[in-house]
Amino acid sequence: MDPNSQGRILIVDDEANMCQLLEVDLRLRGYQPTWRTSAEEALELVKSEDFDVVLTDLRMRGLSGTELCERIAANRPDIPVIVMTAFGSLETAVAAIRAGAYDFVTKPIEMEILAITLQRAVTHRQLQEKIKVLSEGTESTAHFESMIGSSPAMTRLYDQISRIATTETAVLVCGESGTGKELVAKSIHQRSRRSQGPFVPVNCAALPEALLESELFGHAKGAFTDAKAQRRGLFLQAEKGTLFLDEIGELPLAMQPKLLRALEEGRVRPVGGDQEVPFDVRIVTATNRDLLTEVEEGRFREDLFYRINVIQLDLPPLRARGTDTLMLAQRFVEQSAKRSQRNVTGISDPAAERLLNYSWPGNVRELRNIMERAVALTPFDKIAVDDLPEKIRDYRSSQVFIGGDDPSELVPMQEVERRYILHVLQAADNNKSVAAQILGLDRKTLYRKLKQYGVSDSD
Template identity: 50%
Template sequence: MKASILIIEDDRDMCDMLSVALGRRGFSAVAYQSGMSGLAAIDSGQPDVILVDINLPDINGMEVCQRVSADTPDLPVVVMTAFGNMDMAIEAIRAGAYDFITKPVDMDMLALALDRAVQYRMLHKQLTVLSRAAETAPNLDCMIGESQVMRELFQRLTKIADTGISVLITGESGAGKEVAARALHNLSRRKQQPFVAINCSTLTETLLESELFGHVKGAFTDACSDRKGLFQEADGGTLFLDEIADFPLSLQPKLLRVIEERRVRPIGTNSEYPFDVRILAATNRDIEAAVAAGEFREDLFYRLNVITAQVPPLRERGADRLLLAARFISDCSARQGKQVTGIDKAAAKKILNYSWPGNVRELRNAMEHAVALADHQLITPEDLPEKITSQHHLLESVYHPADLVSLEEMTNRYINYILGVTEGNQSLAAQILEIDRKTLYRRLNKSS
């Protein structure tokens, strides 16, 4: 979508020239020849940037700056001033102008100034509404996200939520697999019944068997009383088996039998008890490779993997990182009794630029860290953990000398990485890279 520029300039020929020239550079421009008519058009036109001349027939450009700054502080104003009139330019900045450009206008310089102003407006709007957006953004239960990969996940989970079939949820550690499982449960007809979760990798084989299937008094040492297993505890609801790829191979036949027959026999008894439970499982491992290696039963795999839902890593979720950060900041601020309301522009760039190997869990931890250190309403780079503000993580991989590439190739790879993070938003990519859009275009054309 083209950025919209509202031009306020009393010279009709100048208006026409600016409108045509900006149109050729990818902007959408509309012009007005007086300050009052331009101001009146702001609400209906909803421009991204105002380009105003200082000298107007009714109110001057300085007053336009002041009114826009007071009424719409996130709408940037670029002022055109006479060449060499720095005092007027400084006064315009003090009146609230975002930038200024001197006449005669260099269209390339103007386009760059407008690009920066558009990006400023986009980021400012994003940062100021993030807390509200976290509440109103597309979501599924406790999951939030506006990125395409998350919308696709929401659509998939919505389709299968009320089917009752077994689902295998895959994804990296910390990506939010249990949150996805809870969303499936809360969107199903079982939502009023228990959601019971167990991590299969943290318990010994004996304890895991007892936890899942239950036991009777005297079944083993320390079995001082009868105890229901989690299959019975979750009756009517959902049982979530986290890290299922680590389930002991020796117990897998028993788990398969219980799932197939929908009856469980506690340790130490011959009695079986029916249950009605939906099974959800999750893993961060390549479970099909485990099947091929003989570490996981193929028949159990197919029983659990009726359908798969993959939770994408945070690095593939673009600007969702800021949306999630806002949610975590709001939660942490409430818990810590602080008045931290958002993230400043520089910190937002750091959050977008970081690869988040620990995914959503790491982001939550980082925001808790930042809120604890914050001295102002907005999180700054100084509040973030050092590994996020440094760039060392970008060079973590150690290459064999034969795999090393030129600086030019590494630069191109990094540019492509940033474009991937920003989901193709070249303006935001240029800002993160701290180069102007014209330079980014030139590099992209050269590499292609």
């Protein structure tokens, strides 16, 4: 099919004049129409050629449109059929739907309504093709270590990981919460020369400040009340391997110079100890914060930022990964069904549409939880729309008009960002906390951007 085409349409009507009129109009709308004047001829053509939609009259000489629907539904169920019926013949339209038709339009044909119906059918068929690939299992899906996805953003990420994994360079992984930063760190480790050594993750936000230094550097016996024995810290536990410092932006300010000194010198001093101990580890860090803003606001040391940010990897949010969402959803369905021993094999077409339309503020983590919930609740072998939470079933995306196709009307990316941020701020009634939450920014970053755009509090 022509990549610029809206889709291939097979028109079936025993009146050649009607076929010709429809052909002319649909061609002007970007479709690739072909027509036949009998259902028998149409069935022969469908055997040898592929179409996105069959558009057929109901009352024809020879095989009727209803019989054509039945034959196509039996032999080519992937091709949606739209039937044309005389105004007032609702019973025949219902009969055609029962025979397998996707939708119907009434005569005389209103071309705008037909165009909308055709576009829905083409989109439905394309989605079915995507679901078909997923239903055959995700083993053939694009994998990279434990990550799944074939979107351009993920392909670029895989390439970056492959190129840096064999080096000893410090890596900072940036991305929203739930995007899979630890999976990236593990992939770097597994492809590195240290893959036979340990991978030691630590969440800097989960450890109390009083215990963080002891966890990282270890402590000597008697260093504090509960220190009844010497303990090796995580730096030494990760010897010859990789230490992953997650949520590095949450590291207390008082702890940052101690970490910087350890990284610069390759040695740690256990709490209560009088000797420094050398270590040999690769450091990978991660954050969902804007560390440059944290540096500007005095909450993160600039020298430490540049020490850990030799190479920065940016993880795309799930909403920017297209049909990766369906690949991941299918994998989570399979995993949850296996764990719970339920006969759930996939996702229905309407449910898949809802998943693709949703914005996924919680990213992959949220998708995993939603699929686990759906597998537990569904009475069917495929996840249906009613198995999804209301926020996904009823989600409606908002769009901001940026410009037309005229190059003189197009704007730079910075202007797109500015317009969208101001649009969200207006929709949130100028509540900057709400706007920052919607945008996935912290308040300081939002204030910095508004200042950059010349927007004051009074505005």
